[in-house]
Amino acid sequence: MSKSNLQLVHECNTFPYYQDNPAAYTAHLKNYHIFKVQGCSSNLGYITNEVVSRFDWPKESWVVDSADQTVTLVAGSTPEARSAAVAQTLALAVKQDRFEVLRGWRDEMYPVYGPAGEFLLEMERCASPLFGIVSYGIHVTCYVEDATGLRLWVPRRSKTKQTYPGMLDNTVAGGMSTGEKPFECFVREAMEEASLPEDIVRANATSVGCVSYTYVRDSRAGGETGLVQPEVEYVYDVKLAADVIPKPNDSEVEEFCLFTVDETKKALANGEFKPNCAVVLIDFFIRHGIITPENEKDFLEIITKIHRRLEFPTASHAAN
Amino acid sequence: MSKSNLQLVHECNTFPYYQDNPAAYTAHLKNYHIFKVQGCSSNLGYITNEVVSRFDWPKESWVVDSADQTVTLVAGSTPEARSAAVAQTLALAVKQDRFEVLRGWRDEMYPVYGPAGEFLLEMERCASPLFGIVSYGIHVTCYVEDATGLRLWVPRRSKTKQTYPGMLDNTVAGGMSTGEKPFECFVREAMEEASLPEDIVRANATSVGCVSYTYVRDSRAGGETGLVQPEVEYVYDVKLAADVIPKPNDSEVEEFCLFTVDETKKALANGEFKPNCAVVLIDFFIRHGIITPENEKDFLEIITKIHRRLEFPTASHAAN
Numbered sequence: 229m230s231k232s233n234l235q236l237v238h239e240c241n242t243f244p245y246y247q248d249n250p251a252a253y254t255a256h257l258k259n260y261h262i263f264k265v266q267g268c269s270s271n272l273g274y275i276t277n278e279v280v281s282r283f284d285w286p287k288e289s290w291v292v293d294s295a296d297q298t299v300t301l302v303a304g305s306t307p308e309a310r311s312a313a314v315a316q317t318l319a320l321a322v323k324q325d326r327f328e329v330l331r332g333w334r335d336e337m338y339p340v341y342g343p344a345g346e347f348l349l350e351m352e353r354c355a356s357p358l359f360g361i362v363s364y365g366i367h368v369t370c371y372v373e374d375a376t377g378l379r380l381w382v383p384r385r386s387k388t389k390q391t392y393p394g395m396l397d398n399t400v401a402g403g404m405s406t407g408e409k410p411f412e413c414f415v416r417e418a419m420e421e422a423s424l425p426e427d428i429v430r431a432n433a434t435s436v437g438c439v440s441y442t443y444v445r446d447s448r449a450g451g452e453t454g455l456v457q458p459e460v461e462y463v464y465d466v467k468l469a470a471d472v473i474p475k476p477n478d479s480e481v482e483e484f485c486l487f488t489v490d491e492t493k494k495a496l497a498n499g500e501f502k503p504n505c506a507v508v509l510i511d512f513f514i515r516h517g518i519i520t521p522e523n524e525k526d527f528l529e530i531i532t533k534i535h536r537r538l539e540f541p542t543a544s545h546a547a548n
Numbered sequence: 549m550s551k552s553n554l555q556l557v558h559e560c561n562t563f564p565y566y567q568d569n570p571a572a573y574t575a576h577l578k579n580y581h582i583f584k585v586q587g588c589s590s591n592l593g594y595i596t597n598e599v600v601s602r603f604d605w606p607k608e609s610w611v612v613d614s615a616d617q618t619v620t621l622v623a624g625s626t627p628e629a630r631s632a633a634v635a636q637t638l639a640l641a642v643k644q645d646r647f648e649v650l651r652g653w654r655d656e657m658y659p660v661y662g663p664a665g666e667f668l669l670e671m672e673r674c675a676s677p678l679f680g681i682v683s684y685g686i687h688v689t690c691y692v693e694d695a696t697g698l699r700l701w702v703p704r705r706s707k708t709k710q711t712y713p714g715m716l717d718n719t720v721a722g723g724m725s726t727g728e729k730p731f732e733c734f735v736r737e738a739m740e741e742a743s744l745p746e747d748i749v750r751a752n753a754t755s756v757g758c759v760s761y762t763y764v765r766d767s768r769a770g771g772e773t774g775l776v777q778p779e780v781e782y783v784y785d786v787k788l789a790a791d792v793i794p795k796p797n798d799s800e801v802e803e804f805c806l807f808t809v810d811e812t813k814k815a816l817a818n819g820e821f822k823p824n825c826a827v828v829l830i831d832f833f834i835r836h837g838i839i840t841p842e843n844e845k846d847f848l849e850i851i852t853k854i855h856r857r858l859e860f861p862t863a864s865h866a867a868n
Contacts (some may be wrong), residue, residue, distance in 0.1 A: 247859060269617055306693060345845070410841045434837040438851055458847055462841050517754040521730045521782050525665070526865035528780055531758055535855035539567060546845035 241441035273360035329451035360456035561761035593680035649771035
């Protein structure tokens with residue numbers, strides 16, 4: 229059955245809103261423990277109760293309060309010491325093979341920030357959905373526009389990729405590790421994933437905002453389901469000349485195809501795109517006058533839901 | 549003192565958020581009665597307690613519940629009948645000169661929608677902040693882009709205008725009356741406010757999304773302060789050729805000037821723009837790569853706050 233744009237948004241921004249139903253929201257939160265760091269008043273993530281019960285939480289590093297439903301990191305007073313304590317806990321879980329998601333170890337560190345944008349700690353990327361922390365990335369739509377109209381460069385993910393195998397993707401996308409800036413991440417990924425050289429990227433790219441949403445992992449993501457994944461994706465448009473062709477440069481992408489707007493809409497409605505890539509394309513279509521208030525009855529709801537104010541502090545990626 | 553972009557956003561999106569401080573938010577809501585319509589479960593607006601006490605609420609049309617803090621329109625079961633009851637209540641208040649904002653009678657009707665997008669009633673535009681209902685409009689940025697860079701067409705509001713006299717504005721902006729569609733409103737206002745002919749508008753305009761926020765009226769708005777004004781503004785960009793010059797066509801605009809990006813930023817920081825026009829320009833700068841994650845530390849907070857999920861049902865303006 230064909231999916232509406234709003235359905236696609238809901239597949240990506242799955243976590244409920246307080247304002248829709250305060251009682252149901254409060255009841256839903258009972259399914260999670262809140263991830264906290266000693267000395268910081270903010271909530272930093274949602275850990276499902278099942279994950280809480282499956283972890284071994286070394287007593288010298290963690291306080292698990294079942295009444296308050298909090299898991300507080302009490303070890304360390306510096307980012308280095310906190311990160312080391314988390315790494316130790318994760319290493320034990322890997323050794324015990326407690327979580328499927330930890331089998332996808334990436335050797336990439338994701339940061340966690342406090343309410344004033346202060347860097348609190350970092351942890352292995354594949355562990356971030358276990359803690360439900362905010363993650364950051366970049367998503368890029370490369371397109372060509374000529375007399376025949378607008379066409380988009382759409383890659384298909386490798387069938388052997390661990391997450392969302394075989395699904396359609398945004399032209400370039402990637403996660404931002406600790407310390408990385410959005411544009412820098414974009415330039416790196418453009419070469420790694422699409423063989424696009426830095427000079428072409430810099431000459432043709434426009435920073436156009438971000439999308440944010442709170443995803444709840446389903447089976448397509450691989451590993452445990454129901455994990456909370458609040459995300460911010462910085463968004464870029466790149467208008468390419470017709471003779472610039474993105475090419476796979478690693479094993480992550482199978483091929484790039486040039487889709488018309490109608491082909492892209494059809495693939496969206498068929499559910500062929502990875503959920504957060506669908507959201508980025510919907511945002512692209514809104515900014516380019518393809519989805520309008522007159523042709524999309526859910527226009528307002530879509531726009532507010534793909535720019536969700538997250539439940540947790542978010543980072544500043546500005547140069548100091 | 550120079551205002552940051554986030555401060556400008558906060559001047560427009562003033563109403564607090566539950567998630568920032570649930571207790572303070574709940575306490576703040578005690579300052580309002582909720583506007584409701586019999587038979588509709590949704591909240592439709594916030595009426596300040598002072599406005600509640602100053603209105604005469606004819607008993608045959610209204611139930612004021614001081615314990616629940618609700619004002620419920622009980623008269624009528626059709627939009628026509630409900631609107632007539634509201635009109636009668638307003639006519640009495642005008643006769644008694646109870647509210648300053650009602651001195652600015654516009655003879656324009658603003659609609660109120662229920663949770664399924666159903667049209668519930670309409671009321672005179674200048675009364676809408678008394679009931680705190682969602683209002684809809686269009687805001688347009690006309691710009692020219694050439695070898696010297698991007699410049700924006702910025703009008704100055706007439707010094708005799710009732711609201712925000714003498715302040716800077718978006719090139720074209722206007723409120724949507726009952727039944728009007730966004731693009732249709734834009735075409736009408738482009739001629740009325742900037743003498744831009746329909747063919748030029750249609751050939752050069754792009755629908756690029758919307759901004760939404762909950763404004764609390766300050767003295768610059770004229771009339772009673774503290775009134776709640778949740779708004780959705782559909783946003784359009786119009787890239788104009790250098791020889792197309794917007795010209796005032798009514799008494800609302802004093803003059804149009806072509807501002808560089810730096811001149812616009814300076815006027816924003818000086819607080820010279822009407823608050824919601826500042827928000828539209830910030831959105832324009834974000835979409836055009838002028839405000840980026842690397843040069844704006846509040847990038848994420850700004851984007852989520854100018855796409856606020858409103859506390860009330862919103863309309864669909866799609867063609868049926």
